[in-house]
Amino acid sequence: MRNKYELKTEDQIRKMRVAGLLTQKALEAVRANIKPGVTTLELDRIAEQTIRAGGGRPNFQLVPGYYHTICASVNSEVVHGIPSNRVLSAGDLVSIDCGAEVDGWNGDSAFSMVVPGRDDAQTRERQRQSDVCEGSLWAGIAALARAKRLNEVGVEIEKYILDRGNYGILEQYVGHGIGRSMHEDPAVFNYRVRDQGPKVEPGLCVAIEPMITAGNQRTEVLADDWTVATKDGSDGAHWEHSVAVHSRGIWVLTAQDGGFEGLKPFGVTPVPLD
Numbered sequence: 001m002r003n004k005y006e007l008k009t010e011d012q013i014r015k016m017r018v019a020g021l022l023t024q025k026a027l028e029a030v031r032a033n034i035k036p037g038v039t040t041l042e043l044d045r046i047a048e049q050t051i052r053a054g055g056g057r058p059n060f061q062l063v064p065g066y067y068h069t070i071c072a073s074v075n076s077e078v079v080h081g082i083p084s085n086r087v088l089s090a091g092d093l094v095s096i097d098c099g100a101e102v103d104g105w106n107g108d109s110a111f112s113m114v115v116p117g118r119d120d121a122q123t124r125e126r127q128r129q130s131d132v133c134e135g136s137l138w139a140g141i142a143a144l145a146r147a148k149r150l151n152e153v154g155v156e157i158e159k160y161i162l163d164r165g166n167y168g169i170l171e172q173y174v175g176h177g178i179g180r181s182m183h184e185d186p187a188v189f190n191y192r193v194r195d196q197g198p199k200v201e202p203g204l205c206v207a208i209e210p211m212i213t214a215g216n217q218r219t220e221v222l223a224d225d226w227t228v229a230t231k232d233g234s235d236g237a238h239w240e241h242s243v244a245v246h247s248r249g250i251w252v253l254t255a256q257d258g259g260f261e262g263l264k265p266f267g268v269t270p271v272p273l274d
């Protein structure tokens with residue numbers, strides 16, 4: 001099958017790295033402000049200010065019908081939560097997804113964390129769920145570094161998660177190609193599929209984003225038409241990075257260090273573009 005998406009040149013990947021690092025900067029600014037009493041709308045403003053000050057624009061606002069810079073999904077919400085006057089409490093499990101566009105190129109990244117200030121069995125379980133989701137993201141990125149075919153990524157993500165607990169892996173929502181648009185082909189699955197997927201070759205740029213629940217994988221879209229929440233009320237977690245394959249290796253575009261620390265446990269060393 002012919003590629004329906006664009007393979008990026010190294011110059012284009014360098015531009016995507018600018019967008020990726022601005023995305024990460026916005027997420028770091030949000031992370032530093034996650035504490036009891038903050039609203040998700042305040043976090044949204046912090047992300048927007050960071051992106052605009054950095055010369056970019058929030059690419060979530062380019063999605064028809066969406067007017068915010070981040071998605072903020074709390075506890076049983078997994079993805080696509082709309083920022084609001086909801087106040088975060090100690091021990092909440094919050095997932096923040098964000099993207100910046102700079103000079104026509106896009107970044108997309110997400111993290112989960114437990115709002116500090118509470119330590120009990122539930123918050124430890126939530127932290128563990130976030131850690132497993134994050135680890136599965138790095139397992140998937142490491143798989144991409146070695147893969148001949150893209151769908152090897154999902155095999156490793158699924159294995160990493162199911163080896164560590166009885167978590168549900170969302171199947172209705174998957175990762176994607178990224179470039180001039182935030183969402184491009186090809187799909188990046190977080191689980192094993194029959195098809196091998198496209199060839200992994202220089203210029204392939206993808207957003208890998210495992211989404212897991214503490215229960216089963218069934219979700220519903222809430223009345224706001226955006227928020228994806230678990231049907232069984234269990235907690236959701238979501239981690240994401242945008243990653244480029246180039247002629248000498250891979251580079252995580254939305255990590256300051258290109259993924260060096262995250263990939264270390266998997267024996268993979270990212271290779272800078274210059």
Ligand code: MG
Pocket residue numbers: 097098099108109110209240
């Ligand atoms: Mg995202």
Ligand code: MG
Pocket residue numbers: 108175176207209240
């Ligand atoms: Mg994405």
